[in-house]
Amino acid sequence: MNGDPAENLLDEGQMEILRMAALCFMERGFAATSIDDVARKLGCTKGRIYHFFASKADLFFSVAEIGMEFNHKAIRSCEHIAAPFDRLRAMALAHSLSMIETRAYQHAVWQGVELHLRGATTPEQRNRLDALIASRDQYSDVFRDVMEQARERGELTYPDAGIARQLMLVALSSPMFWYKPRDAETLDDRIKVARQCVDFALSGLGARPPVKR
Amino acid sequence: MNGDPAENLLDEGQMEILRMAALCFMERGFAATSIDDVARKLGCTKGRIYHFFASKADLFFSVAEIGMEFNHKAIRSCEHIAAPFDRLRAMALAHSLSMIETRAYQHAVWQGVELHLRGATTPEQRNRLDALIASRDQYSDVFRDVMEQARERGELTYPDAGIARQLMLVALSSPMFWYKPRDAETLDDRIKVARQCVDFALSGLGARPPVKR
DNA sequence: GTCTATATACTGATAGAC
DNA sequence: GTCTATCAGTATATAGAC
Secondary structure, eight states, rough: SSTTTTTTTTHHHHHOOOOHHHHHHHHOOTTTTOHHHHHHHSSSSHHHHHHHOOSSHHHHHHHHHHHHHHHHHHTTTTEEEEEEEHHHHHHHHHHHHHHHHHHHHHHHHHHHHHHHTTOOHHOOOOOOHHHHHHHHHHHHOOOOOOOOHHHHHOOOOSHHHHHHHHHHHHHTHHHHHHHOOOTOOOHHHHHHHHHHHHHHHHHTTHHHHHHHO | OOSOOTTSSSSSHHHHHHHHHHHHHHHHHHOOHHHHHHHHTTTHHHHHHHHHOOOOOOOHHHHHHHHHHHHHHHTTTTTOOHHHHHHHHHHHHHHHHHHHTHHHHOOOOOOOOHHOOOOOOOOOHHHHHHHHHHHHHHHHHHHHHHHHHHHHTTTTOOOHHHHHHHHHHHHHHHHHOOOOOTOOHHHHHHHHHHHHHHHHHHHHOOOOOOOOO
């Protein structure tokens, strides 16, 4: 993680645990990550982790929830833009950038969503997972709404709205899987990547106003 | 799995195991799936599984390799098409359809690729995994090559070829994550979905010849 | 070929020292 | 707050009966 935006949400002791946990969950996945793995990455024993987090699931959901907070915060900054198409483009860029800059946390979100699709949850996890999915759905709905507004104006054209939204979000989120941070990477580098994702997605939705920058 | 295309590759006894294993790996992921889970889905005990497969990893890689075979076979049927753009479109449709129709196996491929990116492999798995990744890279290169041919002809426009290929394949593969097979589903239903993915991806790549069907 | 043990190892979580 | 020690549960894989 570079310039981790979670710095100022919780006290630093817990944030360091969450940061390393996010890295472990990204590298090996939830099921294959042991608490000892996280402790090893922290350079301590699991006693420290269990002092702050009741269970491995608790730790995982804390990571994923932070990931969704990043996303909501990212697109909130676009609310003031009046024109639907412009707002959508700004949201898309913010989302794609968020995927790059908070990769580890977003992998936890992704795994959580997959867990839900699989229906593989224990009763104790269910409430927490349901809340995460609700947050994800709500987030997704914001995109759907602004997409539909743009379509009504004839600025987008696509047959099925549900599929279009999936394709849009998958494309915009995909950097979290294939983006490799370089050594002396700048914000500008990241923006350039995110922009290509945005152009791809908007063109894919049949953007009428040729995608201007 | 519906009309499973793996039917005629191995003898039916092993194929049934692989089919159920693919389902389990899709539902819970590799790490969270136990051999007993697979056995339970088969309605037998793990003795039967270990008679044919040396280890859980062996079972998993067998599933993933079959998944890649499906893909290679799918795009091989497009080789005869001369015009790059038309060939690309046919390949894209074949790929997207393959993702829908062999979902379970493709989830194993995906997990294998992620395992590789994470570098989380035991020495014994490494060779098998390396081969899987090589197969995936080779497959991916076929797309890259035909994309570049179309770009040279001015039929596609995108800034970075590497990113474009990732976006293309992610969009085309995404149905394996969100496609929900319906009850009385026909081939035509699947084709309709795949087509929207193809149109999205090609338009996203700046297809000049307005995507005709 | 398939099943029934069983050996062996690992992981999540707890309790108590410091 | 963090560490050490430990328990209980579960999973991979094997060996041998049938």
